[in-house]
Amino acid sequence: MSGLVFPHTFVPWFRAVAPYIHAYRGETFVVGMAGEMIAAGKLSSFAQDLALMHAMGIRIVLVHGFRPQVDEQLRLKGHPAKYHRGLRVTDAVALDCAQEAAGQLRFEIEAAFSQGLPNTPMANATLRVVSGNFLTAKPVGIIDGIDHEHSGYVRRVDGVGIQNALNAGALVLLSPFGFSPTGEAFNLTMEDVATATAIALQADKLIFMTETPGIHEQPDDPTSAIDTELALADAERLLARWPEPALPTDPGFYLRHCVRACRAGVDRSHILPFSVDGALLQEVYTHDGIGTMLVDEKLENLREATSDDVSSLIALIEPFEREGALVKRDRTEIERDIDHYTIVEHDGVIFGCAALYPYVEAGTAEMAALTVSPLSQGQGDGERLLKRIEQRAKAMGLKSLFVLTTRTMHWFIKRGFQQVDPEWLPEERKRKYNWDRRSQVLVKPLV
Template sequence: MPGGPDPLRHNPGNFARHPGRHPRHPMSLVFPHTFIPWFRAVAPYIHAYRGKTFVVGLAGEAIAAGKLNNFVQDLAILHAMGIKLVLVHGFRPQVNEQLAAKGHASRYSHGLRITDEVTLDCAQEAAGQLRFEIEAAFSQGLPNTPMANATVRVVSGNFLTARPVGIVDGVDFMHSGVVRRVDGPTIRRAIDIGALVLLSPFGFSPTGEAFNLTMEDVATATAIALQADKLLFMTEIPGIAEDRSDPDSAIDTELALADAKRLLAQLPPPAQPTDTAFYLQHCVKACEAGVERSHILPFSVDGAILQEVFTHDGIGTMVVDEKLESLHEATADDVGGIIQLIEPFERDGTLVRRERTEIERDVANYTIIEHDGVIFGCAALYPYPEARTGEMAALTISPQVQGQGDGERILKRIEQRAKAAGLDSIFVLTTRTMHWFIKRGFVQVDPDWLPEARKRKYNWDRRSQVLVKKL
């Protein structure tokens, strides 16, 4: 066979081409009826993020909690999908541990560490040890793990120029610094050839003096310098709570930049990483400087970064310059997405089948909801002006987001369109979802109620129920 044997087929240490032949392999536990729909659901995100740049900030607490190996495996998956990665690690608990071993107290002010000579030595030791551990984790190639067949080259260097924090309110921060400049072009060249760039929170002045930086400052400055597509913080907190007065309430999965700025203005200056404003201030700064999306994710949840990147609602809080979800009328560019959305419902008989040519012809009748370029809901309005009514057809919401109110949002938009067209009512034909419509003000009528033009096309064999709502 040209090129020799297929290593994936013949090497027992690698993934088998037919995992069913290897019952011990984890993939043999995945059933097609769950795996295939899931894989198809994440495909749009794989296409959308290929070639994009992500800067990831990993809190030192995550490494101390033993999360490094699984996290590195998740980054290797992102790397394999063509995402360009910069990883910035923190080291707060590791430095504290070194200081405690030397009997030296940790000192903070204004939410920053005060770095004296002893603390600087401890920080350098901790950074060196962590860099070694991270590079070792990326060098794994264990069979039956996401690292099998992975080749992730890690590049580090003096990419950061720093300046001292100085004296603030009478407090001398000594060797604590802030980022002055990021060597973006050099980092860009490294990630463009497929390397993962690893940055420690250290910077150097033009005279060679070392400064202890914060992971959050380095990650934010790097994301801005690269104009990254995403800045993701793996943190001690799950995200920003929807109920600001109750930190245990549900997480606000998407926060508009304007709302994030208003919230930040109401919060006290953060003193520790678990304070709401601690990571939020960096997300706001990044978005204001051109980074499209910034995320706050919990490292305590296994696979959090994969859930955030490849699912509709994610798992943490995303700060964006504007809401990514939009409700609008469809255009010709949306035809493919509409077909992909409604096809499963046509196959199981929930919807009447529509040919592509019909959808292309009537695409202006459709209203869609899309999130991050993916269509998750649609409906069409077919007016019958002579009867002052209109049919709402093909109302479809993706199973991934059902129960989140998108159906009601589309219904309201269709009602608005109908009113604007001078219609007095809208009607639907359904075989399975009558109760959903009744709860929203529709009443059942006899099929003879239908406008003459629609009655001629009524399928008596399908026996669809007709429901009407007055506007």
Template sequence: MDLVFPHTFVPWFRSVAPHIHAYRGKTFVIGITGELIAAGRLNAFVQDISILHAMGVHLVLVHGFRPQVNEQLLAKGHASVFSHGMRVTDPVALDCAQEAAGQLRFEIEAAFSQGLPNTPMANSTVRVISGNFLTARPVGIVDGVDFMHSGVVRKVDATAIRRAMDIGALVMLSPFGFSPTGEAFNLSMEDVATEVAIALGADKLLFMTEIPGIRESLDDPDSPIDTEIALQDAQRLLASLPRPMQPTDTGFYLQYCVRACRGGVERSHILPFAMDGALLMEVFTHDGIGTMIVDEKLESLREATSDDVGGILKLIEPYEMDGTLVKRSRTEIERDIANYTVIEHDGVIFGCAALYPYPEAKTGEMAAVTVSPQVQGQGDGDKIVKRIEQRARAMGLDSIFVLTTRTMHWFIKRGFVQVNPEWLPEARKRKYNWDRRSQVLVKKLG
């Protein structure tokens, strides 16, 4: 039996809680490649999906079947034909696609029906609903190539999908659509997932893919994964890449992520299915594991509201306990909340500071300057200080000061100069704790 260590498990589980709260009732559209299933990853992936479902996330699952269709065609001695990055679906390929889709739907439903003890599926009840939620139209003839039964999404029945999710079901879609006359069209998983995410106004579109994400340097296969790319940067990157693209190309999934974000989906993700638990790590950790495309940086630097009191208390509590910060009560923070600036990422507060002005001395105290250990070294502290300086200038103050016992050098590097405590404004000097012997550092505002 595995041992559970409270000193690691409890802090980790608590750190996940804000994400659980944030995602309850949200809608995720998840696209999985047929390669994930062919690689034997389905059961582990379904377990992760069931955890999201148990946490109240509304889920739409779209599966692909490229390798399965290729296998069926090979067994029939029929060649797979691709053009412009799409399959040419002749009548034989259409039959193979229908066979593959039926088999995969059976396998996926069976995986969601398992309930073995001592697994994440124990005591889970995930009802899977699928149906004719998509209307399609033919690709037609492109540059002289007749794509025959290949199609693209024309319309998504978003109302019906929402009704299914509202009763607690997971909606599963195969990459098939039908015309108003009943003709079947073979679609791509990526097109279906993207159009469904846009139609639903999904909070996330996540692709489980053959690639690990977008690397920071496209010329270096060993460079780190770029965990967050702004939409404008993603569009520029996409424009620089050659076409048509194959699924293993950098831009293949990127083009759908860009389309989704432009269509109103807040975040779209490219994740490697080869990494066990990649979906959970992406959703429940700060930096994630793959690449996320966002319409704007998720990081938000803003003035605090009363809703932020709990987050600020949680952030500063460890520093109060070790003596870095002076202890502040909830009542005090609630009273002074308008003085606070916070920096948040995906709804979780990772940094804060407060500004207490002394207008008669044309200065202000920057207090409770805190950055979470999870993001230290990423520049959040500098951003908070700059925002406090902006607020001080807007109040007509000539300087700001801080009192610190442990972080003097950090402030000196940012233009603060040490002064004698006698420099403090009279009102602040009366509250100065001479036993604590805090250093006083001042920064002139130009």
């Protein structure tokens, strides 16, 4: 039966994305959309995804590109497209073609956001699109002896005007055109406009929808996996290795704009493949995302818990308690012992925890409540938590660490634990041992 919703899959999924909905409500995203994406027929579904995000409280500035559309206009007029170092040389004919292409694309984009077909994400959506002269431009000038004529760079972004439109609930649409104080028009690049706008607004995210899937973990091997999170320092080292990128398909083309934004205070920049349906939603509302995210530092944070984390810890642990994998702990107990817990959080969402209970007189400590969310299992969070708990125990001068488990004995054995009889437990812990549960006791020396 088509359209059937299965609660056993829908409900856990919806609960899983809820933390991201809360985290991003009220934040500002600048999204750069390559003209190739529109040429590939992806505009309608992409507009629906943006409308969903807008409905969930995200403030959106959309910047469209138009390289292939301008090239097509030039071809129809029998006029060659001219580029130098990846930048268009915009003569009078190319400027006319750019104006025609921009007008046509703005019409198509506004139409896409105005559709309200039943049984689509746009049904009952009221999304107002606002555009205007928010950009002041300056000429590129002469580079290597070549006059770029009407090609320009962004000189200034009217951040206040854009913020006012966003505050009114509108989606702001920017074309890659700017005007000088004398009214002269300049053809800009989508990447420059999106980056400059994100910096002017101090946006929470700059997102490029591109022809490329992201940055590969082995940049010289295009068959290697995509690096889902890249630190600014690592990105700068990569750019230093590559020649100046001139084409959108060059590995550093979008990355250099992400680096520029990150250096100027934009928290996160993303390079996403428009060829994947729903790539934007996957990147924003799932743990691992789909493309490459550039951050000033790794967003994965390992730290000790505070009282503000109690509710999130309960939500993380409770499903495992229901299954019997963990011993039931009530809220009072977790609040009382909150300083015993270490957590792994990613982008403000808690994905793992473990607690340390020392038995100083016996020279040992228990690691309890080791939990990793199903959304991030297999990513190494368990190992990171174990290492931090071991470090905390060593800092207390303790000689060993033990765990009680009914289901994950082999995981601990692979990491240096050895099984012992429950009689080994410190007397205080032995009195609380649940003989009916028959938990395995495993010990690891701390050396």
